[in-house]
Amino acid sequence: MRNLWIGILGTAFVLSLAWGFTEYRQAEQFERVNVNQYQRSLRDLASNLDQLETDLAKGRVAATSSQKVLYLGQAGTISESAVKDLAQLPAEENGLSYISEFLNRTGDFTRSLAYQISVGHIPTTEEDKTLTEVHERLLTVNQNVQDIVQRVDTEGLAWVDNPSVWNRVAGLWRTETAEAAAAATDGPSSSVRSGLDQLNASLQKLPPFSYVGEYDSRSVREPLALPKQEVDRDVALKAAKSFLSKVGYPSSGLEFSGVSQGALGVYIFKQGNLFMTVSKRGGKVINYRDQREFTERTLSPDQAKDKVAQTLKALEWDLVLTSTEDYGGYLQLEYVQDENGIRYYPDKLRITVALDNGQIIGYDSTPYYAYHQKRNFTKKLTLEQAKTKLRKGFQIKENRMAVIPVMGNREVMAYEFRGKYQDEEYLVYINAVNGIEERIQRIIKTPKGEYLQ
Incomplete structure (x- = not known):
């Protein structure tokens, strides 16, 4: 009998070892998929920044209108690709917002200037000065990213920082704030993510360059679609928990993290890798991001979009899908307002959905709440x-x-x-x-x- 129990326990031990080894190999495989995706996105970003800097330099030195239009137009297109590459890289909290804004404004400025030159406009001294300023800032951004790529190749620079077990248990490890990142910009980064965070913080210190373009002109002094009445933190927390419930996440650990002031003032909440903001005016969820790692892809794009449609219905959104991009582990989707057969492209909602389970892992309603309003247009042409x-x-x-x-x-x-x-x-x-x-x-x-x- 004793030998029988020893045999049973021995078999169970062997099976548990086999199961543990299998789980370890699967986890290792999923991590390799994430790393490969990061590698591709980082190298694409570096390549696009290099080309963007080259086109800006050529645009500055070009003497003829045709050459200026060519290089500035190319710069506008490449900046869009760089923004998409940046969005695929690991980032703290609400992302690399200052790098993204800089690249968006760079693309918008160059497109705007290229268009004006194409219809006979001669760049002013102020526009030439702005182009020089943009190019000089981009030189720094490009050099920082190229340095990160070189350190990945030569030093095996990690993608993210790994806090010690003791710090996790003691609760001493925190998400680095912009101020902390800014203070560390002079030292070498300990990971790709911290390097990008340092770059993001350094751009935060600089004033935005001034110009007239589509991105700049679409700024609004206050969000047009949010109610005037402000809500308190408790109401905002309730809205955040309701949102998480509808997208399929438990919210038991959701904690208040801070307040952001400004035209679009928000309450900030966190839960593990999850970050979200709720507007002070009206208590609307503005941003949401879950930076979890992906497991094996199990859904087709159509299946994932169907799940998103169900979730958006539960969140009381009535929008139409206008754009889909497949990044392997997830989809990036864009929805816009559609009333009486008219599409309102400024009123946009951006969604990221994971293809392992169909859950929404990214949500940005900023454009919608910034620009949505009642409009009175009368068409004259049939x-x-x-x-x-x-x-x-x-x-x-x-x-x-x-x-x-x-x-x-x-x-x-x-x-x-x-x-x-x-x-x-x-x-x-x-x-x-x-x-x-x-x-x-x-x-x-x-x-x-x-x-x-």
């Missing part, structure tokens, strides 16, 4: 009149009405035409009042999905 403004040979596949932002702090109502010209697809926007061709966007199809250029 659909048939708008079609006459299109280039001959442009084959229309579909059309709709849309409201889009344009330079000069304005929005216009336009006819949106999706179609083909010489085997490539485009979106063309014709002003519904005066027939001006307001915008052209090329539709690029990749394995990750469709995106606009």
